[in-house]
Amino acid sequence: MARIIGIDLGTSNSAAAVVIGGKPTIIPAAEGVSLGGKTVPSYVAFTKDGQLLVGEPARRQMTLNPERTITGIKRKMGTNYRVRIDDKEYTPEQISAFILQKIKKDAEAYLGERVEKAVITVPAYFNDNQRQATKDAGRIAGLEVVRLINEPTAAAFAYGLNKSEKELKILVFDFGGGTLDVTIMDFGEGVFQVISTSGDTQLGGRDMDEALMNYVVDDFKKETGIDLSKDPKALPRLREAVEKAKIELSSVLETEINLPFIATVNNEPKHLVKRVTRALLEELVKPIVDKCRGPLQQALEDAKLSPNDINNIILVGGPTRMPIVQKFIENFFNKPPERGVDPMECVAVGAAIQAGILEGSVKQEIVLQDVTPLTLGIETLGGILTKMIDRNSPIPIKKTQIFTTAADNQTSVEIHILQGERPLAKDNVSLGRFILDGIPPAPRGIPKIEVTYEIDENGILHVTAKDMATNKSQNITVTQAVRLSEEEVEKMKKEAERFSEEDKKLKEKIETRNLADQILYTGRKTLKENKDKVSKEVVENAEKKLDELESLLKEDKIDEIKKKLDEVNEALSKVGEEIYRKTGTTGQSGETKEEPPKDENKKDDDKGTINGDYEVK
Amino acid sequence: MENREEFSYALFKLLKEKEDEIKKLKEEVKALSLLIKKERRDLEHFQKRWKEEENERKIKQRGEIISSLLHIIDSLDGAKSKSNDKNLIEGLELIEKQFIDFLKKEGVEEVGFVGENFDPSLHQVISVDITNSDENDGKISEVYRKGYKIKDFLIRPAYVKVYKKEVN
Numbered sequence: 001m002a003r004i005i006g007i008d009l010g011t012s013n014s015a016a017a018v019v020i021g022g023k024p025t026i027i028p029a030a031e032g033v034s035l036g037g038k039t040v041p042s043y044v045a046f047t048k049d050g051q052l053l054v055g056e057p058a059r060r061q062m063t064l065n066p067e068r069t070i071t072g073i074k075r076k077m078g079t080n081y082r083v084r085i086d087d088k089e090y091t092p093e094q095i096s097a098f099i100l101q102k103i104k105k106d107a108e109a110y111l112g113e114r115v116e117k118a119v120i121t122v123p124a125y126f127n128d129n130q131r132q133a134t135k136d137a138g139r140i141a142g143l144e145v146v147r148l149i150n151e152p153t154a155a156a157f158a159y160g161l162n163k164s165e166k167e168l169k170i171l172v173f174d175f176g177g178g179t180l181d182v183t184i185m186d187f188g189e190g191v192f193q194v195i196s197t198s199g200d201t202q203l204g205g206r207d208m209d210e211a212l213m214n215y216v217v218d219d220f221k222k223e224t225g226i227d228l229s230k231d232p233k234a235l236p237r238l239r240e241a242v243e244k245a246k247i248e249l250s251s252v253l254e255t256e257i258n259l260p261f262i263a264t265v266n267n268e269p270k271h272l273v274k275r276v277t278r279a280l281l282e283e284l285v286k287p288i289v290d291k292c293r294g295p296l297q298q299a300l301e302d303a304k305l306s307p308n309d310i311n312n313i314i315l316v317g318g319p320t321r322m323p324i325v326q327k328f329i330e331n332f333f334n335k336p337p338e339r340g341v342d343p344m345e346c347v348a349v350g351a352a353i354q355a356g357i358l359e360g361s362v363k364q365e366i367v368l369q370d371v372t373p374l375t376l377g378i379e380t381l382g383g384i385l386t387k388m389i390d391r392n393s394p395i396p397i398k399k400t401q402i403f404t405t406a407a408d409n410q411t412s413v414e415i416h417i418l419q420g421e422r423p424l425a426k427d428n429v430s431l432g433r434f435i436l437d438g439i440p441p442a443p444r445g446i447p448k449i450e451v452t453y454e455i456d457e458n459g460i461l462h463v464t465a466k467d468m469a470t471n472k473s474q475n476i477t478v479t480q481a482v483r484l485s486e487e488e489v490e491k492m493k494k495e496a497e498r499f500s501e502e503d504k505k506l507k508e509k510i511e512t513r514n515l516a517d518q519i520l521y522t523g524r525k526t527l528k529e530n531k532d533k534v535s536k537e538v539v540e541n542a543e544k545k546l547d548e549l550e551s552l553l554k555e556d557k558i559d560e561i562k563k564k565l566d567e568v569n570e571a572l573s574k575v576g577e578e579i580y581r582k583t584g585t586t587g588q589s590g591e592t593k594e595e596p597p598k599d600e601n602k603k604d605d606d607k608g609t610i611n612g613d614y615e616v617k
Numbered sequence: 618m619e620n621r622e623e624f625s626y627a628l629f630k631l632l633k634e635k636e637d638e639i640k641k642l643k644e645e646v647k648a649l650s651l652l653i654k655k656e657r658r659d660l661e662h663f664q665k666r667w668k669e670e671e672n673e674r675k676i677k678q679r680g681e682i683i684s685s686l687l688h689i690i691d692s693l694d695g696a697k698s699k700s701n702d703k704n705l706i707e708g709l710e711l712i713e714k715q716f717i718d719f720l721k722k723e724g725v726e727e728v729g730f731v732g733e734n735f736d737p738s739l740h741q742v743i744s745v746d747i748t749n750s751d752e753n754d755g756k757i758s759e760v761y762r763k764g765y766k767i768k769d770f771l772i773r774p775a776y777v778k779v780y781k782k783e784v785n
Contacts (some may be wrong), residue, residue, distance in 0.1 A: 020659055031738070031771070045737075048755070057737035064735065064742040064779050112662050232744045236776045237691055261695030269699035360648055455715045522622050569620045576621035 004117040004146055004359045005107050006351025008154070009096060009134065011074040012177050013039040015348035016103045019112065019356030024158075024349040028269040030106045031056045039344065040106075043099045045069040054102040070095050077137075078130035093137040100141035118143045121347050123353055124183045124194045146358055152183035153192045154350030155314045158268050158341045161187060169195075169309050171299070173292075173329060173337070178204040180292060182299040184310070190394070191580060195303035198295040198555040203288065204566040205319030210239050211284040213242050216257060224270050226263045234262050238272070249278045250321050282324045296332060313337040318344050376461065379416035379425035381406050382510035388453040391421065398454040402468075405439065405447050412437035414450055415465045417478060422495065423507040436465040436474045444521065509558045516553050517562050520546055523572050526579075533582040534575050542571040660732070676724075680772045683725055687773065689724075690716055691762060720765070728764040731776025733757050739764060741774040745781045752783040 005018045006044055017028040029040045032298060043058035053061065062069045068085050076092040083090040093129035100118075107115045109192050122134050131148055145486040149157075152172035156162060161170060167188040174181040185192050196541065215231050228234045248255045259272040282504045285419065300307065310333055319345045321326060330336050341349060353462045377385040380403070414435050420428030439447050448468040455461050466473035525544050545568045595610050653695040693713045702705050717727075735742065735755050757777045764775030772776045 031660040044754060053737055060774060061735070062742070064745055064781060112666065185780040236743055236762055237688075237695075241688075259695075260692045261697075261699040264699045267701050269696065294706065327635065360652060519622065526622070569623060572622065573620035577622075 002117050002120050002359065003111065003113060003115055004119060004355035005103075005115055006154070006348055006355045007100065007103055007118050007355070008151070008348035008351055009074065009099065009120055009122075009137075010039075010042055010347075011072050012178065012343075014042050014044055014099055015039040015345060016107055017345065017348040017352035018107065019359075024356070025609050026169065026345050026348060026353040027107045027110050029055060030102075030109060039421075040099065040103060041071075041100055042074065043069060043071045044073070044095050052098065052548070053100050060327075078127065078133040096134070096137035097140035098414045100137055100143055104141055104143055104612070105490075106398050115140065116144055117146050117355075117359075119147045119149060119351045119358065120145050121151045121154045122148050123181060124152050124185075125181075126150075139344060147349060147354065149354055150183075151181075151316070151347050152185055152194070152314070154354065155348045156185065156187065156192060156312075157317050157353045158346040159312070159314055159338045161312055161314075162190070162192070168311045169182070169305060170312045170314065171296075171310045171333070172314045173296075173314060173320065175292070175319045175325065176204050177206050177319075178202075180204065180295055182240040183296045184299050184303045195305075196299045198302065200291065200295050203291050205317065207241060207288045208285045208319055208322070209239075209246065211282045212246055212276070212281060213239065213278075215284055216242060216272070216276075219274065220262075222270055223426065224263070224265055226265060226270060228263065228272075231263060234259075237262065240509045245276050246281065246322075249281050250278065250323060256595050261581075267610035278323070284291050285322070285324060287542050289324055292328065293332070305567070307333045312595075314346070315343050316346055323441075351447035364389060375421055376431075376455075377418045377420075377428070378403075378451060378453075379414075379418055382514050383425045384507060384510055385418050385423055385428055387421070389449070389455065395455045398452065400450060400452045403449045403451055404443055404445050405442070405449075408443050409441040410444065410447075411439045411441060413439065413465070415451060415463060415474070415476075417453075417461070417463050417476070423503045424510075427495075427503070431461070431478045432463075432476050434463075434465075434474050434476045435470070436467060438470060439467050440469055468495065512551065512561055512565075513556075514560055516549055516565060519565065519568055519572070520550055520553070523568065526572070526575060530579050534578045538571075538578055539575050542568075542575050545571045646768050650700070665783060673768075677721060677770055680725075680770050683720065683723065683767070684772045685766065694763070699734045724768045725772065728766050728771070729757060729758055729760045729777050731760060733780045735777065739766065739774055740777045740779075742779050743776045744778045746778050746779040747781065747783055750780070751782060753780040756780050758762050 001423045003018065005016055006024070017024050018027055040055040041059040043053075043055060043062065043063060045053040045058035045061060047053065047061075047065065048068070058069060059071075062071070070083055073092050073095040077096065078091065081092055083092070083095055092358060100120075104115050104118075118138060120134055120138055122131055125419065126134070134148060135145045151174065152170070155172050155174070156170055161168060164187060167186070170185045170192075172183045172185065172202075173179075174183070179201050181197065183197045184195045186195050187193075208226060217227070217284070228238055239260055241259055245255050254275060254277045255277060257272065257274045261269050263270045300310075313329055313333055313335065315329065315337045316327070319409045320329075323410050326337060358480045359411075375385075375387050375614070376389040377387045377392040378401075380386045388401065388402075389397055392452050403413070412435050414433060416425065416433040417431040418425055418428040419431050422428050436449065439449070450464075450466045450468055452464045452466075455459065461478040462473040462475060463478065464473055491544055523542065527534075527546075531539060545564070547562045549568050552564055688782070690713065692715070693709055697706055697709045697713065720727075733756065735757055740757065741764075743761055748754060748758075756779070758780045759778040760775055761778065762776040765772040
């Protein structure tokens with residue numbers, strides 16, 4: 001069982017997590033814990049002598065070497081953008097791959113085993129190109145991307161919302177260092193679906209840091225006339241102190257920025273001592289928080305929802321730790337956001353949970369992301385749809401069933417692939433059909449045709465039919481099997497409900513006919529083979545009943561067929577009794593009781609095509 | 618006696634059902650035993666790792682405590698450089714020395730010295746000093762804030778100014 005890690009490949013920071021002992025755990029970066037926490041800055045740099053730096057070291061040398069340092073490459077994924085460094089060109093995929101490679105290496109060091117598979121998160125609004133590019137980046141880094149999941153979906157996983165049995169409307173408020181992403185999702189029957197996305201690419205926590213920083217700098221300037229923002233020695237000290245104060249103010253109401261000897265005026269040392277209250281900080285950042293209102297309203301409007309319709313609110317990103325942000329959200333929606341998972345780690349944690357489910361170390365009954373919206377089936381005798389893959393099955397999935405022929409010496413079968421919920425083949429969507437021929441002539445029910453339906457992770461259906469005697473097989477690939485639009489799916493489900501009574505009757509009718517046909521066939525066969533072992537009257541009675549059944553079948557009198565079947569069974573059981581009495585054996589074998597596909601050689605109303613309905617489940 | 622066909626069909630159906638059930642259970646057992654194997658491997662790995670890293674963990678913990686004391690040394694440094702009083706500076710230097718001795722005893726090393734080659738694993742560039750000299754290129758020209766490490770664990774990087782030769 002190969003280990004799969006979850007990766008949050010972010011614009012400015014990336015993080016990875018893995019399920020250990022059933023619990024998602026953040027994989028620490030090899031550089032250890034810095035102020036930024038366990039995450040890896042999404043920076044890649046090449047030194048002048050061609051050395052590759054990734055993560056924290058790359059970020060630290062940015063100012064010295066900006067022309068060979070790359071950040072924010074995620075914004076270029078899936079485009080033709082190229083990074084030119086000295087004489088070499090790199091694609092965005094290659095640059096992302098360097099980050100992934102580092103994460104892979106750190107994970108291997110942490111876990112003490114090779115890591116070759118990953119679940120990677122992408123923004124909900126990523127298009128196919130951007131998604132493909134992310135997959136390619138993984139491949140370049142030596143990681144098989146077993147699944148891409150949307151960042152908001154991962155966040156919902158981190159809070160266990162995927163286990164909900166209720167339908168949910170979830171809003172994910174992802175407030176990062178430099179961008180705000182708002183996503184509204186619908187969750188139901190194990191599937192997350194994005195309804196709307198909105199955001200602001202120029203709004204983030206960095207603006208908040210700047211607000212407090214500017215305030216302190218201005219204040220100091222007013223008092224002393226010194227502009228600390230111009231002092232490279234003072235600035236980093238100040239920045240650190242401001243950051244510390246900001247973090248502290250999330251848990252206390254008041255703190256102090258204390259920087260003695262920060263500057264000199266006319267040879268006189270100056271100290272910066274400033275009490276900062278939460279109220280002050282909140283006043284400073286309020287304009288930034290207020291700017292979040294627009295994207296929130298936009299997302300709700302696009303989703304045609306009101307704040308009260310939202311069941312769960314998930315906060316992602318460091319700035320959402322600030323009480324003012326939480327309060328703002330709580331007031332906006334009139335309910336508190338989910339709590340308990342570090343908003344900086346929540347996407348990586350969710351990716352790891354998804355990875356854990358895929359590798360089997362997290363038990364989970366509810367299906368994941370992609371499911372087949374409708375049942376996939378095969379047309380069998382009498383025009384019935386026999387289910388191969390039930391609707392809402394998670395994909396990828398593979399199902400195999402054995403079928404047989406409906407007539408003696410039938411040498412070919414038709415495989416008719418159907419999609420839909422109606423019991424009768426004709427009421428469903430036909431996805432394709434093909435013929436498997438070259439079946440050696442044999443009595444009906446003897447040949448074994450193995451039919452396999454397989455939907456790969458891309459939603460492509462592969463159908464294979466194989467004659468188990470000759471190993472001859474035929475297959476077909478259906479690409480649009482699960483690509484029906486939402487409305488189409490809904491319409492088909494509704495139809496299925498509306499017609500369910502009618503359909504049930506029809507199906508029963510066909511099944512009765514099939515059963516009658518099967519009994520006719522086997523009954524006559526038994527009589528023919530055992531004539532000498534059974535008394536004349538018993539044989540004649542059975543033959544008579546069988547003939548009666550046959551004529552009823554021709555007239556298609558279902559209710560009478562049902563009654564007649566009982567009589568036939570009684571007559572045949574007498575035959576059986578006598579055979580046993582005579583021989584003391586259990587009689588013939590080799591009869592496979594399996595569901596026959598519709599015989600393509602003969603048409604529907606031909607009595608020869610009707611066979612017993614023995615479904616293999 | 619029942620109709621043989623029906624009877625054998627019923628038997629067949631039952632058998633098939635049971636077979637399927639057994640198959641399903643077998644698969645479940647297989648998956649679970651694989652999971653147990655994996656969990657056990659993990660447990661062993663992390664137990665071993667926990668032991669091996671005990672020392673490292675102690676160092677890190679010490680590093681974290683020390684890191685929160687470091688701004689005192691920054692203030693002392695600031696006081697030293699911003700003062701004109703020779704006696705005061707001397708006194709401050711003595712306090713600083715006490716502090717540095719304590720750090721040394723704890724196994725903490727200073728990182729970031731003028732003239733040293735810039736190393737992104739230890740230093741953070743705050744600004745750049747343009748130079749014409751090939752020799753100075755990539756060397757630290759000024760240390761804004763000292764960095765510290767304890768064994769291989771970087772408590773905090775040094776903030777530095779680095780020489781850079783402009784290529785035109």
